[in-house]
Amino acid sequence: MEGIRDFDIVKELLKTKQYTSLRQKMAEMNAADIAVVLEEMDEEDLLKVFRILPKNMAADVFSYLEVDSQQFIITSLSEKDAAGIIDNLMADDATDLLEEMPANVVKKLLANANPDTRRDINHLLRYPEDSAGSIMTVEYVDLKENMTVEDAISRIRKVGMDSETINICYVLDAKRTLVGTVALRYLLISPGDAVIGDIMHENVIFINTMMDQEEVARQFQKYDFTAMPVVDNENRLVGIITVDDVVDILQEEATEDMEKMAAIVPSDKPYMKTSVIETWKKRMPWLLLLMISAAFTGSILTTFEDALMAYGVLIAYIPMLMDTGGNAGGQASVTIIRGLSLNEIEFKDGFRVLWKEMRVALLCGITLSAANFVKLLLLDKVGLPVALVVCLTLVAAVLIAKVVGCMLPMLAKKIGFDPAVMASPFITTIVDVLSLLVYFQIATHLLHIA
Known part of the structure; x- marks a missing residue:
């Protein structure tokens, strides 16, 4: 009922051109709820409301939209504005979107995206579809063994806003080989001068980039983790997979199996x-x-x-x-x-x-x-x-x-x-x-x- 009420309010504010009130209303809503409201609108109103969204919310709302709606918005915005959306998405979400778009549109978006975003997306696009490498994100917090807890917390403050999660930090050596993990709670309760190498957990469970996504889901189920590191063949950390990605995998795999069992060729669309x-x-x-x-x-x-x-x-x-x-x-x-x-x-x-x-x-x-x-x-x-x-x-x-x-x-x-x-x-x-x-x-x- 809440979703229906929000939709009616947003439609009324849009119809009466109360754009300031509409902006305030959406600022009070959750990004996922806004996406539900937008999906119920026709394309013209959807674009109008999306343009009114506060900039700090636009990328979050965009990530919850269906692929068709995302493509419509991206192709309707200017190249600069569209690239701004891409820059603010997590790399794995941006990659998923670009994989569904025409090559000429992808080329323009990447040309206008910032170099870091372009590098991360190109990195993820190298991996086979449905592999761990294709669904991982490259936004994570990495630490060094010789850092102190105080140094580690400073680094989290610096890069944490752009990371998928800060609950688990990953400890790397000079060659970026994964050597351990440390949970945020241990950093908060440890002395500031404690060395990361002394408090980290060394028995790390990790996933290889080429592992099938269905096997990735089984690993999460087996170990009850909220995030798992992804390494290449030389055990170098290249990304992480979080539990929200696994929920999407489980839904996708279950739907695919149901369609095959009913003698239907699987489809990606609702x-x-x-x-x-x-x-x-x-x-x-x-x-x-x-x-x-x-x-x-x-x-x-x-x-x-x-x-x-x-x-x-x-x-x-x-x-x-x-x-x-x-x-x-x-x-x-x-x-x-x-x-x-x-x-x-x-x-x-x-x-x-x-x-x-x-x-x-x-x-x-x-x-x-x-x-x-x-x-x-x-x-x-x-x-x-x-x-x-x-x-x-x-x-x-x-x-x-x-x-x-x-x-x-x-x-x-x-x-x-x-x-x-x-x-x-x-x-x-x-x-x-x-x-x-x-x-x-x-x-x-x-x-x-x-």
């Missing part, structure tokens, strides 16, 4: 800002592939056309068998994919996972078959042979689905694919084909269909 054509392009490739693969089920039905003609009642239970198999496979695949993403399961655990899922499948299959057997005889009034065919197929379908659902994601990860690709839609198609084959093989033998 749903409401993705056009119909873009959405179509993201969904069609997998739909085409799954449609083609589903054609196998039609081929199987054609092959066993005689059996269907002789026992037409068998047709009625095909949807139930296929749906149950698909659901069972989906349960197994989602569980295994989640375990793989959290490093709870590894490929070497394959036999243990398979044995466990087979036992679960038998229990589930027998339970479902028992319930279905009663229904077939009492409600559907089918003969005992047909009931046996359906129930035996149900056990087999659940068993096949669980095995396929647990093994395909593990095999995918082993050969370098994202396990999420092997989620429900893909597994369902495989299970449907195998279940139909088993169904008609059992029917052929038990019902003596030639």
